[in-house]
Amino acid sequence: MTVCKFGGSSLADDAQIRKVRAILEADSSRTIAVVSAPGKRNADDEKVTDMLYECNALAQQNRSCRHVFDNIARRYIDIAKGLKLDTVKLAAALDEIRQNIDAGRGTDYAASRGEYLSARIMASYLGWEFIDAAECIVINGDGTVNPLSYERLAGRLEEGGHYVIPGFYGANEQGVVKTFSRGGSDISGAIVARAAGADLYENWTDVSGMYAADPRIVKDAKVIEELTYTQVRELSDVGASVFHEEAIAPVIEKGIAINIRNTNAPEDPGTMIRPSSEKKGIIGVSAKGGYSKLKLRKLMMFKRPGMRHAMLTMLHLYGVRPSFSFFGIDSIVWYFESGQANDSVLKSMVERLKKDFQLDYAYYERDHAMLGIVGGHLDDDTSFITACAALKEAGIRINNVNYGSSNTTTLIGVNDSDAKRAVEVIYKALF
Numbered sequence: 001m002t003v004c005k006f007g008g009s010s011l012a013d014d015a016q017i018r019k020v021r022a023i024l025e026a027d028s029s030r031t032i033a034v035v036s037a038p039g040k041r042n043a044d045d046e047k048v049t050d051m052l053y054e055c056n057a058l059a060q061q062n063r064s065c066r067h068v069f070d071n072i073a074r075r076y077i078d079i080a081k082g083l084k085l086d087t088v089k090l091a092a093a094l095d096e097i098r099q100n101i102d103a104g105r106g107t108d109y110a111a112s113r114g115e116y117l118s119a120r121i122m123a124s125y126l127g128w129e130f131i132d133a134a135e136c137i138v139i140n141g142d143g144t145v146n147p148l149s150y151e152r153l154a155g156r157l158e159e160g161g162h163y164v165i166p167g168f169y170g171a172n173e174q175g176v177v178k179t180f181s182r183g184g185s186d187i188s189g190a191i192v193a194r195a196a197g198a199d200l201y202e203n204w205t206d207v208s209g210m211y212a213a214d215p216r217i218v219k220d221a222k223v224i225e226e227l228t229y230t231q232v233r234e235l236s237d238v239g240a241s242v243f244h245e246e247a248i249a250p251v252i253e254k255g256i257a258i259n260i261r262n263t264n265a266p267e268d269p270g271t272m273i274r275p276s277s278e279k280k281g282i283i284g285v286s287a288k289g290g291y292s293k294l295k296l297r298k299l300m301m302f303k304r305p306g307m308r309h310a311m312l313t314m315l316h317l318y319g320v321r322p323s324f325s326f327f328g329i330d331s332i333v334w335y336f337e338s339g340q341a342n343d344s345v346l347k348s349m350v351e352r353l354k355k356d357f358q359l360d361y362a363y364y365e366r367d368h369a370m371l372g373i374v375g376g377h378l379d380d381d382t383s384f385i386t387a388c389a390a391l392k393e394a395g396i397r398i399n400n401v402n403y404g405s406s407n408t409t410t411l412i413g414v415n416d417s418d419a420k421r422a423v424e425v426i427y428k429a430l431f
């Protein structure tokens with residue numbers, strides 16, 4: 001059987017929901033749908049989840065959320081009317097939710113109601129059974145999935161049954177509603193696919209798969225036909241979005257394939273994500289900006305056991321958690337997200353590092369980006385040399401390189417202002 005997750009754009013209005021039904025009806029193995037909250041109908045529109053967060057923020061300031069909530073209510077009522085569903089019960093449910101938000105039920109409760117209502121509507125439109133994620137999906141305090149979720153879900157799913165389950169939320173062990181991070185319905189879909197023992201997890205969105213480069217940068221970027229779990233994870237880490245990177249973990253152990261599909265072009269085969277592949281060569285290039293770079297040096301630094309660990313502990317005290325590390329013989333470069341600390345915090349951190357570890361030097365710089373060239377068996381591939389030559393030719397400075405540590409990704413540190421052009425140049429050189 002196949003678990004299908006539909007993203008916000010697939011639930012944005014009644015016309016989109018009709019497409020969802022046609023997709024589900026086109027293949028009898030599609031028996032479980034996991035749904036997001038309605039997303040944007042056009043570029044100027046608002047996502048229901050964003051509006052729910054706004055309602056909660058108003059409630060926290062002891063202000064009524066009614067004027068914002070009315071827009072949310074209208075969207076659901078319009079959807080229900082468009083699908084010719086009864087709106088009486090829906091109106092009552094909406095009213096109750098608004099009162100709960102006003103009464104201070106909290107951020108996670110408020111945010112989760114978008115998916116809850118989507119799933120309710122979808123279940124009555126399809127005539128499928130609704131399962132509340134809060135009763136089955138258990139989310140730990142740190143936001144990770146509690147394995148109890150698989151047992152509870154499996155206990156609810158009957159062979160041959162048809163179900164609609166809201167994405168994005170579950171509950172903690174005490175039963176209090178809790179959400180995943182933004183875009184978390186992908187994670188819910190993966191949990192359900194694993195619990196249901198699905199053969200395939202289809203992830204329906206508004207693009208025909210993952211692109212070999214961001215199509216906003218490279219206009220004619222091609223869709224990746226097939227890639228592995230590891231490649232998706234590493235491509236996401238350097239900025240490629242489409243699929244939530246934490247959604248890989250639940251399906252990894254069972255080796256369930258994931259197919260990214262387009263609700264607006266269901267005939268497109270999309271991108272297939274498989275457990276592994278023997279294929280060699282490049283599959284994508286992506287870059288992520290907004291990093292700062294910390295550079296440290298001390299003679300014989302690595303001969304002192306525990307020094308690197310102690311320095312990292314100090315970084316953590318200042319709220320800095322590096323995303324990428326590059327090691328020289330006596331030096332370290334750490335890239336961290338710039339938003340983690342302001343300049344005054346970083347200045348004191350650098351001073352303290354210099355003093356406590358008697359460093360030869362330590363300094364940080366803003367405005368960096370990390371570019372990743374992702375593929376298979378890259379440690380045995382010369383495309384990296386072609387990429388570097390293309391960057392040199394384009395006058396783009398390479399700040400750091402990590403080749404060979406991973407056979408999936410070659411990392412290249414560039415200035416933030418060069419990142420987009422670097423993606424373009426490398427795509428042209430390698431694809």
Ligand code: ASP
Pocket residue numbers: 007008036037047049050114167168181182183184185186
């Ligand atoms: N509705 C949630 C969000 O906007 C979760 C999701 O769509 O996956 O982040």
